[in-house]
Amino acid sequence: MREVxxxxxxxxxxxLTAMAEKVVTAIDKASEALHENNLELAEEVIAADAAIDRLQLELDKSAAEILALQAPVAADLRVVISSLRMSASLERMGDLARHVAQQVRIRYPDSAVPAGFEPVFSRMTEAAGRIARAIHHLVSNPGLEAVPTIDDLDESLDxxxxxxxxxxxxxxxxxxxxxDVTLLSRYLERFGDHAVSVAQRIEYLLTGNWDSKLIPGTD
Incomplete structure (x- = not known):
């Protein structure tokens, strides 16, 4: 029974790992679409977001069944509840990548990034891509070593x-x-916040330490 x-x-x-992998692809493609003003790539990101949403629904359904049928307690219950929270953050990260792509589509054939703002957005999208890959690694290989890197990248985005x-x-x-620049900057900044939320929940699962003041909002 325990094995099941x-x-x-x-x-x-x-x-969760599959969601994190798709988030990496989404932010990388959205970033390229933004800097290259590539409408086709932006459309790919927008369409692919549905797959992240489906994974969240599947995970939420599985978690609900576990709660109803297995009645987990203690550490197992924390795993299930944390998985639900992390799936919500990963789904939101996918949404934010989609929002970046949508800005490309809205402004096309003009660029969504005005002249002179390319350097700062290049740095923001680079940091967003790095934080997404760090989250994917953390979700697939839980450990504390990646947490400081994620925090540092989030501070860079801020x-x-x-x-x-x-x-x-x-x-x-x-x-x-x-x-345009206000929205794009906000999307990328919030992308980092949700990544930190995922990292903090994994840290909680590994250490048992919890400080609700450290968890950013999820608007």
Whole structure:
């Protein structure tokens, strides 16, 4: 009976890994679409987001069945509940990558990144890609060594997010362009926040330590 239960828990981990892998692909393609103004690639990201959503629904259904039929307690219960939380964060990361791609589609054939803002967004998308790959590694190979890297990358995204606003105030761009860079910067900054949320929940599972003040919002 325990072996069957363990297989069900392993199934949750497999779905989280699959979601994290798709998130990496989504943010990498969305970033390329943004910098190359590639509409076709942006459309791929938008369409592929449905697969991440399906994985979340499958995981949530599996978790609900485990809760109803197995009545897990203690560490097993924490695994199930944390899996539900992490799937929500990973799904949101997929949504945010899709939002970046949608900005490309909205502004095409013009670029969603105004002249002069390419360097800061290049750094933001690079950090987003790195944090997504770090999360994929962490989910597939749980351990504490990746957590500081994820935190550092999130801080970099926060700093770059503020730099975008500073650059807006020092530039002479159109109102529509202000909206574009504000939204894009916000999407990438929130992408990092959700990655940190995933990392903190894995850290909690590995150590048993929990501080709710450390968990960022999930808007």
């Amino acid at each position: 239960f363990q297989n069900e828990l392993d199934g949750l981990a497999d779905k 700093t770059l997010h503020l730099r975008v606003f500073s650059q807006i105030s020092d530039s002479d761009i159109k109102p529509a362009e202000v909206a």
